Amino acid sequence: MTPKKVSVLVAGSWGTALATVLADNDMDVTLWSRSRHQVEEINSLHRNSRFSQDIQLPPNIRATDSLEEAVIGADAVILVPPSSGMREIACKLRAYMDANTLLVHATKGFEADTVLRMSEVIAEELPGYDKDNIVVLSGPSHAEEVILKSPTAVVVAAGHTEAAEAVQDLFINSYFRVYTNPDVIGVEVGGALKNVIALGAGLSDGLGFGDNAKAALLTRGLAEIGRLGLAMGASPMTFAGLAGIGDLVVTCTSKHSRNWRAGYMLAKGVPLDEVLATMGMVVEGVRTTKAARALAHKFQTELPIAEELYRVLFEGKSPKTAVEDLMGRGRTHEMEDIARTSFGKRQP
Template sequence: MAKIAVIGAGSWGTALAIVLADNQHSVKLWARRKEQADEINITHTNKRYLPEIELPETIIATDSLGESLEGAETVLLVTPTKAMRDVLPEIASKLTKPVTIVHASKGIEPDTLKRISEVIKEEIPESLRKSIVVLSGPSHAEEVSLRQPTTVTVSSDDQEEAEYVQDLFINQNFRVYTNTDMIGVELGGALKNIIALGAGMSDGLGYGDNAKAALLTRGLAEIARLGTYMGANPLTFAGLSGIGDLVVTCTSVHSRNWRAGNMLGKGQKLDEVLENMGMVVEGVRTTKAAHQLAKQQDVEMPITNVLYDVLFNEKNPKQAVDELMRRGKTDEVEDLTSLFAGRFVLDSSETSESQ
């Protein structure tokens, strides 16, 4: 039995706490608000985020960060990306020994353009961490908390630590793979949210399955293009944290990014959409970050660019689709082959989705 602090009691933190409690680990769940911690401890529910779910009684919630971290061997970070910079120094100030840090959030910081593991490296001193591991993949909290079959990937620069985390989470409902390509795993999870906004928007505009298939396919191409430029192995985008998460987020009503896109496609304004959601829609800030990155790296990301204009420059969603359809002619195979050319030396031993 391991002692694990779960930081963030939203839908995903709570669902992962259930997996860990099912595996008989000692779980302390940090909630921002005292009333929420009380609800979890007294009625064993978290109705705002997972309305239908009865939580294992062994999950102990607290609104004290220090209490949640007491004795923890592993710290699982599941706050929205935008909260990481604020919460990490507080965590560092309360740690008394090195811990395994796992993060399961999906985003890129605008302006710094950093992945979450890079933010963690900056904010938690090396002396307080054994390793940083990312957990990502197609996994809606609503289904995980119902113990429905789910697969995810964990990745770290330290393969032994990735395997340690694989063992913490794996069970008959929650199958965990490893992948040594941390950059690819983090970027796949973050960038798919942009395309999910687009897929929701397309559905909201009344377009059909052809349009959505096009968005997924060409969306994956641009995710892989940026990812490969940033040092990821292109093959990772064919895995769970790539195509797997792209499919689940673009096609499910559970997805907040899809739902937000859908409302935008139906004509609602961004502020109104975000207010109605009441939960984090990571794709909005990630679109801003990816738009900056694409410019900086000179990488072509047409879907991201038109979405950026819809979100931040009041471009009409229908006009955005028209622009995508009128782009210059492209050879598909040539375009995909360019992903590999000179950017990454393919070596199948380097990336293994094992077990």
């Protein structure tokens, strides 16, 4: 049975875009926000000007600042906070969440302190909810294009196929195509780490290194994503799909990418604090770079691009020197490297 009431938490750019897709699918959509001003603007003017400018939102989207009102009675709950806010919201859900409610998250990142994936954070805070029914939605999907109904393809993953297929049915329409995948780890790792490589792509472009350099960065970046994902238990084929190469390409090449813009500004000499203040929205790749470094140590995996970006972001290394150091690394046989990462045969 298709859910009739769907709640989206929170009313950021991606949450608003997903709410629009659901509203176009004839759902009654509740969009939750802490901001009373934002709630009033959505309900009275059908706009969310901070995140979607003057785009008119469908009339079957209504907003509330009451989490209880948003969640109780909902057939599906879609979580779209920044990674830093996921635990807090998941914890608050405990008082209202029904075990039979469809639960989806569309946040790309790791928790900073624990380096847990978002589905792991949710599972910890909702111990009464079957963790295999937690669905992750990811893939190459800029909110700015989704809200304009530009053709988009995403992937949903869950431990239980039935949960993923229910979310597929919830979202799929003529402009928003949804594929299913059983590999929750791979989909979450790909969605998070592509933001790190996008920072590097912005640095490369800001330094004027051209298309050759960026092509190399994306290719080697995909190898890093696959290498860590494989070590964490992901399926290698996931990184050849929408949550891997698809999301990597769109985030590293698009004018909509906050992570690319942040890297570009850093290359131009803008301090990190000023870059983040200028963005006005979360740049997940900065937090994820820290997490990637920690995960590389935990799983004894080499992530040279992420390591150099960490030094640029947090140790004051110049972007130009970082790129030179990457280019000056010891010789490696590409096929041997590929064989032990995402596109090789999965190791036992």
